[in-house]
Amino acid sequence: MTAAVLVNGSPDPVVSIHDRGLAFGDGVFRTLLVRAGRPLNWERQYRRLVHDCVALALTPPGEHALLGEIAAVAPQEAVVKITVTRGAGPRGYAIAGGETPTRVVAAHPLPDYPEALAREGVHVRWCELVLGEQPRLAGVKSLNRLESVFARSEWDDPGIREGLLCDAAGCVIGGTMSNVFIVLAGALATPELSRCGVAGAQRERIIDLARDAGVSCEVRDIGVEELGRADEVFLTNSLMGLWPVSKLDDREWTRFPVADRFRERIADDDSRAA
Amino acid sequence: MTAAVLVNGSPDPVVSIHDRGLAFGDGVFRTLLVRAGRPLNWERQYRRLVHDCVALALTPPGEHALLGEIAAVAPQEAVVKITVTRGAGPRGYAIAGGETPTRVVAAHPLPDYPEALAREGVHVRWCELVLGEQPRLAGVKSLNRLESVFARSEWDDPGIREGLLCDAAGCVIGGTMSNVFIVLAGALATPELSRCGVAGAQRERIIDLARDAGVSCEVRDIGVEELGRADEVFLTNSLMGLWPVSKLDDREWTRFPVADRFRERIADDDSRAA
Numbered sequence: 001m002t003a004a005v006l007v008n009g010s011p012d013p014v015v016s017i018h019d020r021g022l023a024f025g026d027g028v029f030r031t032l033l034v035r036a037g038r039p040l041n042w043e044r045q046y047r048r049l050v051h052d053c054v055a056l057a058l059t060p061p062g063e064h065a066l067l068g069e070i071a072a073v074a075p076q077e078a079v080v081k082i083t084v085t086r087g088a089g090p091r092g093y094a095i096a097g098g099e100t101p102t103r104v105v106a107a108h109p110l111p112d113y114p115e116a117l118a119r120e121g122v123h124v125r126w127c128e129l130v131l132g133e134q135p136r137l138a139g140v141k142s143l144n145r146l147e148s149v150f151a152r153s154e155w156d157d158p159g160i161r162e163g164l165l166c167d168a169a170g171c172v173i174g175g176t177m178s179n180v181f182i183v184l185a186g187a188l189a190t191p192e193l194s195r196c197g198v199a200g201a202q203r204e205r206i207i208d209l210a211r212d213a214g215v216s217c218e219v220r221d222i223g224v225e226e227l228g229r230a231d232e233v234f235l236t237n238s239l240m241g242l243w244p245v246s247k248l249d250d251r252e253w254t255r256f257p258v259a260d261r262f263r264e265r266i267a268d269d270d271s272r273a274a
Numbered sequence: 275m276t277a278a279v280l281v282n283g284s285p286d287p288v289v290s291i292h293d294r295g296l297a298f299g300d301g302v303f304r305t306l307l308v309r310a311g312r313p314l315n316w317e318r319q320y321r322r323l324v325h326d327c328v329a330l331a332l333t334p335p336g337e338h339a340l341l342g343e344i345a346a347v348a349p350q351e352a353v354v355k356i357t358v359t360r361g362a363g364p365r366g367y368a369i370a371g372g373e374t375p376t377r378v379v380a381a382h383p384l385p386d387y388p389e390a391l392a393r394e395g396v397h398v399r400w401c402e403l404v405l406g407e408q409p410r411l412a413g414v415k416s417l418n419r420l421e422s423v424f425a426r427s428e429w430d431d432p433g434i435r436e437g438l439l440c441d442a443a444g445c446v447i448g449g450t451m452s453n454v455f456i457v458l459a460g461a462l463a464t465p466e467l468s469r470c471g472v473a474g475a476q477r478e479r480i481i482d483l484a485r486d487a488g489v490s491c492e493v494r495d496i497g498v499e500e501l502g503r504a505d506e507v508f509l510t511n512s513l514m515g516l517w518p519v520s521k522l523d524d525r526e527w528t529r530f531p532v533a534d535r536f537r538e539r540i541a542d543d544d545s546r547a548a
Contacts, residue, residue, distance in 0.1 A: 005291060014288035015296060017279060017357070017378050022289060024419035025299030031365070056420070057427070081365060083296070091305070091355060091382045093419065093426035093450055104291050108365045132406035132470075133442065136424055144418035145298035145367065146330070150410055152367035153331070168407065176367055196406075 005106040006069045019102055021085025024093065025143035027102070028052035029083040030201070032238045033110075034074040039067070040270050041238060044201040044208075049082060052140045057095070058086055061103050069105040078107040079239060085143065111239050118263060121246025121256060122161035122235070126224075127151040127176065131167045131196040139199040152176045161243065162235055164227075167196055171221045178237040179203035181217075182230035183258040188217035202236040202266075209265045234259040241266055279380040280343045293376055295359025298367065299417035301376070302326035303357040304475070306512050307384075308348040313341070314544050315512060318475040318482075326414045327358055331369070334358070335377050347381040353513060355380050359417065385513050392537060395520025395530060396435035396509070400498075401425040401450065405441045405470040413473040426450045435517065436509055438501075441470055445495045452511040453477035455491075456504035457532040462491035476510040476540075483539045508533040515540055 005013040020026035030049050033040045046063055053060035061084060074080050083104040089096055129151045137144065151163055162175040173191050174180050179200045181190045188210050193199050210217035227233060232253060233245040242263045244256035279287040294300035304323050307314045320337055327334035335358060348354050357378040363370055403425045411418065425437055436449040447465050448454050453474045455464045462484050467473050484491035501507060506527060507519040516537045518530035 007291060013291045015291060017281060017287045017289060017380060019296070020423075022293070022296045022357070022359075023303075023417065024423050025417055026420060026423050029297075079365065083291070085296075091353065093422045095423065095427050106291060129410065132408035132411075134406035134421065136403060137406075137420060142420055143297065143299055144420045146300060146411060146416055146418045147408065148367045149294075149298050149300050149369065153369050 004073055005104070006073055007104050008102060009069065013106070015085070015102055015104070016088045018088040018090075019085055020087065020089050020099070021083065021102060021143055025145070026056065027083060027085030027143045028056060028058070028141055029081060029143060030141060031079060031081045032201070034070065034076070034078050034080050035270070036077070037071060037075055038273075039070050039080065041201050041205055042067075042273075044204045045238070048141070048199065048201050048204065049084070052142065053084055055136070055140045056086070056142065058084055058101055060084070061101070066103075066105070073105055073107040077110060079110060081106050081108060083143070113240060117161065117243055118241060121244040121253065123159055123247040124162045124164060124175070124235070124245050125155060125160050126249060127154050127163040127165050129154065129165060131165050131173050133167060133195045135195055138196050139193040141198045141200075148176050164248070166224060169221075170223060172224060172227050173197040175235055178235040178240065178243075180227075181206060181234050181236065182222060182227055183232035183234075184230055186215070186258065188215060188258070189222055190217065190219055191222050192220050200237050202238050202241070205266065205269065206236055206242075206262060209262060209269065213265065232256050232258050234262070278347055279378070280347055281378050282376060283343065287380070289359070289376055289378070290362045292362040292364075293359055294361065294363050294373070295357065295376060295417055299419070300330070301357060301359030301417045302330060302332070302415055303355060303417060304415060305353060305355045306475070308344065308350075308352050308354050309544070310351070311345060311349055312547075313344050313354065315475050315479055316341075316547075318478045319512070322415070322473065322475050322478065323356060323358070326416065329410070329414045330360070330416065332358055332360055332375055335375070340377075340379070343379040347379055351384060352381040353384060355382060357417070387514060391435065391517050392515060395518040395527065397433055397521040398436045398438060398449070398509070398519050399429060399434050399523060401428050401437040401439050403428065403439060405439050405447050407441060407469045409469055412470050413467040415472045415474075422450050438522070440498060443495075444497060446498060446501050447471040449509055452509040452514065454501075455480060455508050455510065456496060456501055457506035457508075458504055460489070460532065462489060462532070463496055464491065464493055465496050466494050474511050476512050476515070479540065479543065480510055480516075480536060483536060483543065487539065506530050506532050508536070
């Protein structure tokens with residue numbers, strides 16, 4: 001028998017009301033895809049999880065135990081969400097130091113993404129919300145995600161698959177749930193995430209795959225205007241894989257040769273790791 | 275028999291791992307003092323709670339039900355923390371719309387603040403963390419509190435009672451857990467909280483009490499330099515009441531006539547409401 005959720009190894013799907021994850025969003029999470037019992041892109045997922053734990057001075061869960069729990073909740077196909085919080089503590093912001101982290105490993109249904117999205121591209125919009133600058137949290141997938149919630153609630157047209165966000169300087173940072181890449185004359189660029197944004201494990205993989213393929217991929221500031229004149233724009237996260245953007249407000253794209261090639265590279269990488 | 279915690283009216287002190295309060299910090303909270311079974315400064319506390327729920331498009335809990343739950347968890351003296359989240363939902367940032375909010379009313383021990391702090395003033399420091407700008411969350415006591423956690427973890431000297439924070443423009447915003455007021459030639463000023471910060475119910479009361487007493491109280495930007503040359507600086511929240519600042523790094527203050535007068539006004543207001 002398998003449980004769909006393990007909380008510190010126990011199948012009871014609850015946390016204490018004194019958990020600092022609830023009280024302050026004092027924790028981090030990752031979302032990943034399990035196919036045929038195998039967590040995809042695992043090395044980068046675990047590396048990002050450790051990175052984010054360190055950013056919050058949390059003790060990361062051990063890799064072996066985590067893989068065991070993922071296998072228990074998702075023996076075949078599932079989305080798995082891993083959450084690590086600082087655990088329960090007394091009232092107040094101060095970290096006592098003796099907190100025991102809370103580790104939640106939960107299986108969720110696969111997203112119902114039509115396959116056509118990856119082939120034909122997706123419609124995207126600009127969000128009005130401007131991301132706040134906080135270098136201490138930049139790149140980290142923390143549980144402080146109200147900006148993402150606000151941004152995602154700006155539209156309810158199911159035909160719009162993602163919203164793009166900028167910071168106060170007008171630099172593109174990413175989507176509400178994805179990272180963004182642009183293609184200019186065959187080279188890639190993706191936003192620098194040192195002031196805000198979330199660095200996904202799929203983004204890391206694209207950067208690595210580009211390097212391996214001898215394709216330039218700059219990590220730097222990208223303005224709205226530059227994105228609009230890119231040859232291609234594509235989005236990445238661990239569940240969508242890679243979606244080309246076919247429409248952004250009035251701008252349309254119809255050919256995605258570079259995006260298509262990187263989607264193949266992701267698939268190759270997944271099967272090589274199998 | 276009374277429970278120390280009620281979660282949607284039930285004494286089981288847990289929330290679902292699918293609660294959006296845990297997943298995204300998608301909720302708000304208030305902390306208040308109950309004396310002789312009476313929640314102090316209640317009207318403003320409830321008004322702020324409603325304001326913050328509206329900021330997140332959450333349905334606020336009804337006042338009557340909330341007062342009943344406060345009385346149940348805190349029949350005499352306690353700190354009571356009220357948390358309202360969007361409740362449990364499927365994975366992903368989108369708000370489905372059918373979520374049932376989670377309401378947590380929890381009693382905590384009274385803080386062990388020596389009485390001398392209010393009379394003799396407290397030692398305070400500047401925090402290095404720079405608050406990010408997010409107008410959509412400014413003033414709101416949301417569950418996205420990692421900045422407060424980071425700031426509070428900058429010191430562990432128990433002699434330092436609070437840390438002060440600025441935004442990127444160098445404006446003073448407040449303490450990690452308190453609002454700040456300065457006194458200049460008998461008049462009060464407190465930071466504008468339209469870009470970041472949390473607007474406490476005690477801050478609202480000081481503003482009201484100043485108006486009632488014919489004392490000028492401006493809500494505006496305050497620079498670090500201006501704070502340093504203030505005749506008095508004091509901190510407010512619902513648990514400390516009002517603490518004068520006696521030392522801020524190298525700057526010292528020894529007389530607090532205006533702070534003392536406002537502390538008396540708070541006490542008068544509490545006894546009038548009884």
